[in-house]
Amino acid sequence: MNAVTAYKSEPGSMEPGRSKSGAIALLVLVAAFCAKPAPMTLAGEIGSTFAKHDPASKSEIDNATWNDLLKSYLRDSADGLVRVNYRAFRKKGRTALTSYLNHLQTVDTTLLNRNEQFAFWVNLYNAKTVDIVLDHYPVKSIKDIDISPGVFSDGPWKKKVLEVNNIALSLDDIEHVILRGLWHDNRVHYAVNCASVGCPNLALSAYTGKTLDAMLDAGARAYINSPRGVSMENGRLKASKIYRWFTKDFGNSEKAVLAHLTKYAAPAFAGKIKSIGRIDSYEYDWTLNDTRN
Numbered sequence: 001m002n003a004v005t006a007y008k009s010e011p012g013s014m015e016p017g018r019s020k021s022g023a024i025a026l027l028v029l030v031a032a033f034c035a036k037p038a039p040m041t042l043a044g045e046i047g048s049t050f051a052k053h054d055p056a057s058k059s060e061i062d063n064a065t066w067n068d069l070l071k072s073y074l075r076d077s078a079d080g081l082v083r084v085n086y087r088a089f090r091k092k093g094r095t096a097l098t099s100y101l102n103h104l105q106t107v108d109t110t111l112l113n114r115n116e117q118f119a120f121w122v123n124l125y126n127a128k129t130v131d132i133v134l135d136h137y138p139v140k141s142i143k144d145i146d147i148s149p150g151v152f153s154d155g156p157w158k159k160k161v162l163e164v165n166n167i168a169l170s171l172d173d174i175e176h177v178i179l180r181g182l183w184h185d186n187r188v189h190y191a192v193n194c195a196s197v198g199c200p201n202l203a204l205s206a207y208t209g210k211t212l213d214a215m216l217d218a219g220a221r222a223y224i225n226s227p228r229g230v231s232m233e234n235g236r237l238k239a240s241k242i243y244r245w246f247t248k249d250f251g252n253s254e255k256a257v258l259a260h261l262t263k264y265a266a267p268a269f270a271g272k273i274k275s276i277g278r279i280d281s282y283e284y285d286w287t288l289n290d291t292r293n
Helices: 022-034 041-050 064-073 086-092 094-104 114-136 171-183 186-190 212-224 254-264 267-276
Strands: 074-076 082-084 160-164 167-170 230-233 236-240 281-283
Touching: 041 167, 041 171, 064 074, 064 086, 064 094, 086 094, 086 114, 094 114, 114 160, 114 171, 114 212, 160 171, 167 171, 171 186, 186 212, 212 254, 230 267, 236 267, 254 267
Parallel strands: 236 281
Antiparallel strands: 074 082, 160 167, 230 236
16 A cells, blocks of 8 residues: 555544444445445546646745634643634634635645645645534534545545645545655644644644745654653553554554654653653544634
8 A cells, every 4th residue: 555545544434443333344345345446547637736846936825814813713722732712713714714725726836846835735734624623613523524425434534625726625635645645754744633632733823835844843843742642651652543544654663653753752752762662552532622622
């Protein structure tokens, strides 16, 4: 399975161990066995279109509206989790958010350099995720927003909700086909936000091409040094399920994942990770990252 098709088990499908019933699981297996292979034409079209870029471009996306919205409705909590005041955002920020999303969808991404493209896709993904939550708010979890096509689909990730360069896109398309598929940078997992407590924080400011590397590194450090990313108890190491869902992105082995964690962990914490030398368990909290929680 390559980086384009290695979708995480939650956004876009059911988490292992949480199938709705044995009968449903059997039906899924039968359907998978009998069905024809899914055509790859769309993924190929997406990849080939958005792989185009202009390395000499100095163009920058205007993210002023997104920055204002983040400043107005994000709250950096004492526990390290950035929460969103969805209630106030829905009342006062929807018009501005819609305008920003409309603006991004007019951008010809092929005219941007690679860093500006990466920043563009992250901002578009995060802004649309917030928009989808606001459409269905109040909800306890983004997983409760079952708008993806397909009887067994879970959450909003597979529905075509955006259009860029005349191509309809889902959130999964942006994360897995474009960002993961074209850049192969595991720090993307610290940038795209799935509106959940267990997820790396929604950045307090918009990503830009000029600040991209610094923001990606900062996101990695913040998450790995928080209990939501990595924690220890009684000599046992617990990590986010992100590192299980996307093991291949982090080197395709537990050893490689541990090396990644120690790279961004604070020195004393990195030493403890090395001394334990294994991950005992994984967890993820899908509770909405709402200030009311």
